[in-house]
Amino acid sequence: MTDAVDLQALIRGEKTAWNGFVRRYAGLILSAVRGTARHGIDVEDIVQEVFTRLCKDDFRLLKTYDAARAGLSTWLTIVARSTARDMQRRRQPALTPIDAVPEMLLAVTAEPKEKLRLPDGLLSPRQKLVLTLLYEREMEVAEIAAALGIDPQTVRSTHHKAMLKLREHFADSDAAREVK
Amino acid sequence: MDSKGAGATDRRLWQRWQALGGKPRAAEPDALSLAAYAEGRLTEAEAEAVEAWLAAAPEGLDDIVAARAFDQRPPRLVYEHILSNACDLVPGAAPANIANLMLRRQPPRWRNALAWSSIAASLVCASMVGFSMGSDAYANLAGTQTADSASEVLGTPPSLDTLDNYFSDDSGT
Numbered sequence: 001m002t003d004a005v006d007l008q009a010l011i012r013g014e015k016t017a018w019n020g021f022v023r024r025y026a027g028l029i030l031s032a033v034r035g036t037a038r039h040g041i042d043v044e045d046i047v048q049e050v051f052t053r054l055c056k057d058d059f060r061l062l063k064t065y066d067a068a069r070a071g072l073s074t075w076l077t078i079v080a081r082s083t084a085r086d087m088q089r090r091r092q093p094a095l096t097p098i099d100a101v102p103e104m105l106l107a108v109t110a111e112p113k114e115k116l117r118l119p120d121g122l123l124s125p126r127q128k129l130v131l132t133l134l135y136e137r138e139m140e141v142a143e144i145a146a147a148l149g150i151d152p153q154t155v156r157s158t159h160h161k162a163m164l165k166l167r168e169h170f171a172d173s174d175a176a177r178e179v180k
Numbered sequence: 181m182d183s184k185g186a187g188a189t190d191r192r193l194w195q196r197w198q199a200l201g202g203k204p205r206a207a208e209p210d211a212l213s214l215a216a217y218a219e220g221r222l223t224e225a226e227a228e229a230v231e232a233w234l235a236a237a238p239e240g241l242d243d244i245v246a247a248r249a250f251d252q253r254p255p256r257l258v259y260e261h262i263l264s265n266a267c268d269l270v271p272g273a274a275p276a277n278i279a280n281l282m283l284r285r286q287p288p289r290w291r292n293a294l295a296w297s298s299i300a301a302s303l304v305c306a307s308m309v310g311f312s313m314g315s316d317a318y319a320n321l322a323g324t325q326t327a328d329s330a331s332e333v334l335g336t337p338p339s340l341d342t343l344d345n346y347f348s349d350d351s352g353t
Contacts, residue, residue, distance in 0.1 A: 013272070014272075015270055015271070015272030018267065018269075018270040019267045019270075021184060022263055022266040022267050023263055023267075026258040026262060026263055026266060027256045027257065027258050028263075030256045030258055031256045032246060032250075034209075034256070035246070043283065044259075045189060047258075047262055047264055047266070048262070048266060049346065050190075051269055053267040055269050055270055064210065066211060069212055069215070069216045070212055070215030070216045070218070070219050070221060071215070071219060071223060073250050074215040074218050074219055074247045074248075074250060075211055075212060075215040075249055076214050077215075077246055077247040078211040078218070078243050078244075078247050079211045079241070079245040081242070081246060083212060085239070092317045093189070121236060123197075123227070124227045124233040125229070125232035125234075125235060126228065128231075128232070128235035129231045129232075129234050129235040129238075131194050131233045131235075132234075132238050133238060133241070134238075135190075135191050135194045135195070136238065137238050146245075147241050147244065147245050148231075149220055149221050149248075157191075159347075162234050163190050163193065166193045166194070167193065168195055170196065170219075172195065
């Protein structure tokens with residue numbers, strides 16, 4: 001599907017352009033939100049909410065779209081899924097699943113709390129992301145590589161470098177504690 | 181590191197880091213930045229900002245994966261009432277020329293009536309032909325059933341005297 005659509009006419013609020021846009025992208029939006037609908041939220045409601053957001057406040061959200069930066073389909077998929085998540089967040093009670101709580105916080109005999117200050121920038125954003133995906137989301141190296149659009153070997157080396165930094169950091173802090 | 185992840189030591193090290201508050205706090209990028217990231221159009225610095233947020237909110241990665249996979253899945257069919265509801269969000273009427281085109285596309289009433297009449301006539305003809313053929317077939321079937329008493333159908337065979345008289349007729353016929 002090409003992204004050719006008269007955005008200017010759409011933003012001007014022309015009814016024909018809007019109807020054409022709806023008919024062209026409703027299927028995409030439905031596909032995008034299909035896998036995200038939970039907690040009794042109807043997929044049709046989410047689709048309607050996405051279109052509402054797009055045209056709300058004189059097409060404020062639609063005006064932020066820039067064809068030079070990303071394809072319209074890609075952008076709409078992100079907007080649709082983000083809308084679906086927001087709707088779910090509003091409806092579900094504010095509870096944290098027990099799996100999301102680090103084991104150390106759940107331990108009855110908690111380990112002594114670290115008194116060290118966490119150094120800023122010890123790990124790069126990508127290193128943190130790779131470790132998060134590996135240990136929190138239990139993703140495979142190949143899955144991470146595909147999700148980030150990088151080579152699996154890059155994932156491995158990113159993980160390796162991050163671990164070296166963490167080992168070095170905690171070795172130093174443990175040694176400092178023993179001296180005290 | 182095995183294919184499933186790292187060893188238990190590495191995992192504990194990560195959890196220790198997390199317990200220290202290693203979870204990054206980064207502002208959520210806008211949808212356009214995420215879309216650009218999905219398409220690999222960001223600079224290294226911009227991509228780093230997105231990855232910092234993803235590390236704190238890894239569920240956002242699902243959106244990026246879904247956006248990348250868009251080309252591999254056909255769009256779903258949408259019910260007309262969903263389209264209609266979404267179209268109604270923007271007020272206004274369809275332009276006159278479109279409405280005229282739609283009207284022109286509708287066939288005139290007399291053509292509809294003619295079409296229905298033709299269909300009805302065809303049905304009547306078909307049933308009459310069918311009835312006629314059925315009757316003939318029944319009649320033939322009745323003849324077959326009485327075929328073993330051939331004398332009833334063909335009549336009594338002529339006697340030899342009758343045949344002699346016939347061939348000796350003066351008329352010569």
